[in-house]
Amino acid sequence: MTASLDIAFFGSSIVSAYWNGAATYYRGIVRALAARGHRVTFYEPDAYDRQKHRDIDDPPWCRVVVYRGDDERDALRQLTIAAQHADVIVKASGVGVYDALLEAGVPEVRRPGQLAIFWDVDAAATLDRIEGDTRDPFRSALPRYDAVFTYGGGDPVVRRYLALGARACLPIYNALDPDTHFPGTPDARFRGDLGLLANRLPDRERRIEEFFLRPASTSPERRFVLGGNGWGDKHVTPNVIKVGHVYTADHNAFNASCLAVLNVARDSMANVGFSPATRVFEAAGAAACLITDAWEGIELFLEPEREVLVAKDGDEVAEHVRRLDEARARAIGEAARRRVIAHHTYAQRAEQVERALVQGLATERGIAAPVSLGAAT
Structure with a gap:
């Protein structure tokens, strides 16, 4: 039995690696989630000339929505639309524009039966910032998220997030997409x-x-x-x-x-x-x-x-x-x-993400999680 999830993901960019080191990570995770039967819509701003320096066209394994980088109303409009259909709403760190607005907005638009996830692609920097400033607005928003996923950091980062009031914290490490990165020809x-x-x-x-x-x-x-x-x-x-x-x-x-x-x-x-x-x-x-x-x-x-x-x-x-x-x-x-x-492949990481999301949704909705989920990796 496959549990197909509808995931709305607000991040920096999935189509452009220009000034955007997280692109490879996003592509690997999202593509592997799609291979397991999940639907992902990636929301990214038109900012930092990334749309002019695309590495890839809109991929078949992900729907891409580009919103304006100079109008916060467009960002909020897309967030409202996402909340109408998604099982899971993800706010990644380092979007680059409207970060504070989106970080506060995701828990606000979240409806019963949905999950709100903060996905930190630079957890050490985020933690240094909010631990050093008790007035940082994300400190009050953090406990309203169901969980924090992190790009790395291991147990030290998990302990620091839990001490700040996170309900749960799970490292989802970088990995390899063997269809993208493989032995090449010298140039x-x-x-x-x-x-x-x-x-x-x-x-x-x-x-x-x-x-x-x-x-x-x-x-x-x-x-x-x-x-x-x-x-x-x-x-x-x-x-x-x-x-x-x-x-x-x-x-x-x-x-x-x-x-x-x-x-x-x-x-x-x-x-x-x-x-x-x-x-x-x-x-x-x-x-x-x-x-x-x-x-x-x-x-x-x-x-x-x-x-x-x-x-x-x-x-x-x-x-x-x-x-x-x-x-x-x-x-x-x-x-x-x-x-x-x-x-260390993204297929393995996606299975870890799927397991956490399905269990989280089961708890949120008061139902038992299926025993077997998704395609085998």
Whole structure:
């Protein structure tokens, strides 16, 4: 028996990864939920030029509604429409416009028999903000949500959310969509010894200087490839090649073109741990040799030295690159791919989401949850 849910999801964007690192996560989760028979409508604002830089057309596995980014009445209108049909209303963090309005509005429009979910794609940053400001409006809205889902953070984030009054908190980690990220063909544009895909953001730039730009400065004989928005005016050494925004369709080629690729966590996620970025699973799915900055919990996802290389600072990054040859890089990448396909796919994450939502709805509606739900994964 399949329990088909109608889910209204308010997020930053599912059709554009432009200045929007959550796009891969949204696509993986929503596509896998659709494969299990659920209907998802994704509501996103026309903001930050994302509609001009779409990676994909409206997908067949999701209905996309784009509302105006300069008129809060349109956002509220779409929220009202969503509440008329949805079983579950999701407000994601970091929409970018009208966040406070939507965070307050979702519990307001929620009807009996519906669930209201706050889905935090940067839980550490959200928690730092609201723990540091007792007047933050989300503090009063939080207990009115049925549950918080988080992009990462593990037990430390769960405990912090429960202490603030959340009814429940469940980490839904990043994962791999093996139909999207897989071993690709090298591309001369991206050829190098170490590649990094990362937008220039205030809470990550210092770490990128340490883990990427400093190793480049101490390894002039190596070629470092930097992809992402915002780096145009950043001073770099001559062996750093800036390639600008790399569209999702080119990520597999990027991962195949360097001896190794680097993951650098944002400050907040590195501090709390248990927060693997989408890049971790993209690289592993492409069988790329991944070097990551050190953070607590990495071993829950990939085994250091066998499936991933871990560095505590830029010197260790440089040493990993110096010692790496193609045979070892290939062995690490292939081991990582086997691990994530076995244990960390979006199909598995969607089953976890489905189970939580169906049980939550059963409790809300006072009925017994079905024993078997959805398609097998």
